[in-house]
Amino acid sequence: MLAYPHIARVLATDEALDLIERLREMHGPLMFHQSGGCCDGSQPMCFTQGEFKTGSSDVLLGEVDRCPFFMSADQFGYWKHTQLILDVTPGRGSSFSLEIPLGVRFLIRSRVFTEDELAALAGD
Structure with missing residues (x-):
């Protein structure tokens, strides 16, 4: 039995969680889409949530603080x-993401x- 009952494909730092909460208070329920190289x-x-239309060519990786x-x-x-x-990092990106007017932007690290995690994910 693997020691990984659930491996998250996406996590968030405390700073990102704080910004999500701030944006949620301003805009209501939120969602994320990892851009594929356009704009920024x-x-x-x-x-x-719902502003960006997803379809059959999109994969739901999981949720970050209740945000798909x-x-x-x-x-x-x-x-x-x-x-x-x-x-989150300081600086203004050139995207349409909700945080941009606040002088910060989300980024991905x-x-x-690991091989064990990949094996556990294959069972999902």
């Missing part, structure tokens, strides 16, 4: 071996899953 490179985009987090299936093919860690 590949970055997580935060929207009011999606990525395109094509991009997931490249990132499926990696845990995404949502973080990552780490490669």
Whole structure:
């Protein structure tokens, strides 16, 4: 039996969780979509839930503080071996993400899953 009852494909730092709560108070329920390279490179985009239309070409990676987090299936093919860690950095990005007017932007840090974690994920 593996020692990984549930491995999250996406996590968030405390700073990101604080910003999510602030944005939720301002905008209501939120969602994320990992951009595939348009506008400001590949970055997580935060929207009011339902504002960004997802479809059959998007993969739900999980939730971050009750916010669904999606990525395109094509991009997931490249990132499926990696845990995404949502973080925040000062600076104004050039995307349409909700945090941009606050002078900060979300970014992704990552780490490669271990072989045991990948095996556990294959069972999901």
